[in-house]
Amino acid sequence: MPRDKLTAGRIRDFTCPTDKAQVFLWDTEAPGLAVRATPGSTTRDDSKGKAYIFQSKLHDKDLRVTIGDVRVWPLDDVVDKQTRAVTQRGARTEARRLQTLIDQRIDPRELVREREAARKAAKEAEQAEKEAKRAAAEAAKAEADKQARYTLRALCDAYVARLEKTGKAKSAASTRSAFKCHVFPHAEIADTPARAVTSHQIAALVRKVREAGKERAAGVLRSYLSAAFNTAKRAPFDSALPADLIPFGIEHNPVDVIPAIAVQRGERTLSAGELRAYIGHLLRIGHETGPELADVALLLALYAGGQRMAQLLRAKVSDFDQDTATLRLWDGKGKRTQPREHLLPLAPQAAAMVSALVKRAKTQEQARAKEAGRAPDMAGLWLFSTHGRVAMNPETVSNRAAEVCASMRGEPFTLRDIRRTVETMLAGLGISKDTRAQLLSHGISGVQAAHYDRHAYTDEKRAALVAWEARLEAIRQAERTPSNVVRLGQRAA
Structure with a gap:
């Protein structure tokens, strides 16, 4: 094992024979320091393939550590001439440091591995922090988008x-x-x-x-x-x-703590005289043209027992059975998931109104079909439709009712008041509460109504509507009670 004081010249001239894997030139100044040459450095003035190494014994075993390439590491420390500060540590200084560790029974390779592990851990921590910040930013953006949406x-x-x-x-x-x-x-x-x-x-x-x-x-x-x-x-x-x-993400209802505001009950009912005037305006008495479509809707709602206008305007030609004079409406009010079938066995005058509406709708469709050069399509025809394409808007009828109310120049009333008037007068005729509920399609619910009571109340409703038409006729004729009306539950004299 040749030893000599390492110098820049000796390092430059040191080469590895081609038949050797590696050779070492050991330093006498720093024990354990050597230059290792490999076949890559076969010519003089070539520092390629040469590196400083340190070799010693630890626990009776050889220990070798590569310090670094001779082209990167100086042999001795580089000192700034003015400040006398070391600007680059040399290979000899590094060898002495490694020897100090060996003397302390410390394996420098373990320190390197620990340092590398710490560097790797720091890098991973840095990367994890970046990922956490990115995830937090994405979550914040998602939350902001969610809040905005x-x-x-x-x-x-x-x-x-x-x-x-x-x-x-x-x-x-x-x-x-x-x-x-x-x-x-x-x-x-x-x-x-x-x-x-x-x-x-x-x-x-x-x-x-x-x-x-x-x-x-x-x-x-x-x-x-x-x-x-x-x-x-x-x-x-x-x-x-x-x-x-x-x-x-609603977990609680913020409205729960706010007290409900009681809706004031309506008290307005029309007198017989007001009802007579109302019917007179709708019938256009003294006018040759007769009632308009909105007026017919108001009349039919009245004569059919005070029906809700929105439900009546949704009726179609197919909802009327000419043979039994029964009109079918669909009641979707309340919490029902499906509208409830509401059958009205109409009295003669109301049935005549609906028959006329059916005839009108079919005649209009035949005219449209002829003009378009197609076969008439009678399916899905609306009872109340100005042009046959869509059902009449309830607002149109409500506005007409408001016009009639204004023209009567009395106490204002609404369609809800008309409905209340009908039920009040039906009660006065002796119509039972259950029959009135069926006739006006009130909120029929509860276990009994929902699951057990399957009675159609057809006869009761028909009798009530016949009595109601008689009452309306008496009102029109300014009579208090028609002679042919018998209160339900009483026998005729």
Whole structure:
């Protein structure tokens, strides 16, 4: 094992024979330091393939550590001439440091492995931190997007869409109008994430409507908002509710703590004289043209026992059975998932009105078909339709009722008051409460009605409508009670 003081010249001239894998030139200044040459350095002035190494014994075993390429490491420390500070550590200094570790029974290779492991761990930690920050940023963005998307405004729209999907078009229109008038204008609340909306914010919306003198509108708004929140709250657990309500994340209903606003009951009923004047306006007495379509709808609703206008206007030609003079309506009010069939065995005058409407609808369709050069299509014809394409809008009829009310120049009334008048007068005729409920299609619910009572009440309803038409005729003739009307439950004299 040749030893000599290493110098730049000796290192430069040191080469590895071609028949050797490697050779070493050992330093006498720093024990354990050597230059190792491999066959890559076969010519003089070639430092390629030469590296400083350190070799010693630890625990009676040879230990060799590569310090580094001789082209990178200087042999001795590089010292700044002005500051006398070491700017680059030399191979001899490194060899002495390694020998110091050996003297302390420390394996420098373990230190290197530990340092490498620490460096790797630090790098992995840095990478993990970057990933965590990226994931947090993505989560924050997703949450921001969610908050921007699942707002109170969006919840209101989703609830209205559900009402429309379940066939509750009238309720959907009323609910949409309430939200549009009383929620959406307040963007600071409407654009708040629905799950973050507070009871205080809801109370502020309701209070504003109430303070404007709209007591009923305030109560309705509270009811609609409560229904929207409750629906979204149940959505994750009720498979019958749409899944698009689940992402709103509603866990509590902020409307619950807000007291319900009692709706004032209507008390208005029309007197016999007012009802006579109302019928007179609808019949266009003294006019050759006769009643308009909206007037016919108002008359039929009255003569058929005070039916709801929205349900009556949805009737089609196919809903009338000429043989039994029975008109079929569909009642979708309340929490029903499917509209309930509501059959009306009409008395003669109401049946004649519907027959005329059926004839009118068929005649119009035949004319349209002839003009278009096609066969008439009698399926799906509306009883009440101006042009045959869509059913008459309930608003059109309501507006006409308001015109009649104004022209009578008396105490104002609405279609709801007409309906109340009919039931009140039916009660005066001795019609039982159960029959009136069936005839006017009130909220028929409960275990008995839903599961056990399958009686159609056809005879009772027909008798009630016959008695009602007789009462209306007596009113028209300014008679108090017609001589041929017998109170139900009493015998004729």
